[in-house]
Amino acid sequence: MKVKRINQIEDFIKEKKEASLEELKEHFNVSLNTIRRDVNELVKMETVRKVYGGVVYNKDGETTAYxxxxxxxxxxxxxxxxxxxxxxxxxxxxxxxxxxxxxxxxxxxxxxxxxxxxxxxxxxxxxxxxxxxxxxxxxxxxxxxxxxxxxxxxxxxxxxxxxxxxxxxxxxxxxxxxxxxxxxxxxxxxxxxxxxxxxxxxxxxxxxxxxxxxxxxxxxxxxxxxxxxxxxxxxxxxxxxxxxxxxxxxx
Structure with a gap:
């Protein structure tokens, strides 16, 4: 469930280019602490980067197409x-x-x-x-x-x-x-x-x-x-x- 949610969060941020933590919390119906942990995993993967109050999609870290x-x-x-x-x-x-x-x-x-x-x-x-x-x-x-x-x-x-x-x-x-x-x-x-x-x-x-x-x-x-x-x-x-x-x- 966690892996699936992280992938869904990645897709959501990629589509919108940026999102607040509160927006992600509401959209995925989980706690703020859960969102923070999931976002941290995406940051480690260099998919997103943190900004004040939220995250933005990290185009430079995007995986080259298969x-x-x-x-x-x-x-x-x-x-x-x-x-x-x-x-x-x-x-x-x-x-x-x-x-x-x-x-x-x-x-x-x-x-x-x-x-x-x-x-x-x-x-x-x-x-x-x-x-x-x-x-x-x-x-x-x-x-x-x-x-x-x-x-x-x-x-x-x-x-x-x-x-x-x-x-x-x-x-x-x-x-x-x-x-x-x-x-x-x-x-x-x-x-x-x-x-x-x-x-x-x-x-x-x-x-x-x-x-x-x-x-x-x-x-x-x-x-x-x-x-x-x-x-x-x-x-x-x-x-x-x-x-x-x-x-x-x-x-």
């Missing part, structure tokens, strides 16, 4: 995703993250292969329906249009109990110090839980993501088994990664 991000570095993303298809084996329990690279993982998987697929990505769900022997599990209870993903997991959600063999993860940014990170606190929670439950974490990122840090870290370098990226990664960064236990594959 379609625009999908086009950016398209060839590299497709190569990375398709390469990772080889890691999915019969009877695996696999998580495929939302993102503009990860959905390509299914493109070269045997359509008749039997495995369990867990995902929060609408793109992955749409592709998975063509696999007759795949057991498909969807996590997240609220759809987020800007990322074509489902967000929001409660403490008693079954994902906390899933035994995942392999997790194929996306990231907004990656650095040696801060690991894999993203900007959305709700997506971050799902990513963090998945990485803790997975035996093997594969990070699928094009080279433009390296040497950067986003707002929330969900997985440190030492917890990542393999990073799959493109060959435009800078040599000094590749050298630093080679000093770690994480395998780095460049395509």
């Amino acid at each position: 379609e625009d991000r999908n086009i950016s570095h398209l060839d590299e993303k497709r190569r990375i995703g398709v390469y990772c298809s080889r890691y999915i084996e019969a009877n695996d329990i696999v998580f495929i993250d939302s993102g503009t690279t990860t959905h390509y993982v299914l493109d070269d998987v045997d359509r008749n292969l039997s495995f369990t697929l867990i995902t929060n990505s609408l793109e992955v769900i749409n592709k998975a329906v063509a696999f007759p022997n795949v057991a498909l599990l969807i996590v997240g209870d609220t759809y987020k249009r800007s990322t074509k993903s489902f967000t929001g997991i409660s403490e008693n959600h079954t994902i906390h109990k899933f035994n995942i063999n392999k997790a194929f993860m996306s990231a907004t940014a990656f650095s040696i110090t801060n690991g894999a990170s993203n900007t959305d606190i709700l997506e971050n929670k799902t990513k963090s839980v998945v990485c803790k439950r997975a035996d093997e974490v594969y990070l699928l990122v094009d080279a433009s993501k390296f040497g950067k840090t986003s707002l929330y870290t969900y997985c440190n370098l030492e917890s990542i088994k393999t990073i799959v990226t493109d060959d435009s990664i800078k040599q000094d960064y590749r050298t630093q990664l080679e000093k770690s236990k994480t395998k780095v594959i460049t395509l």
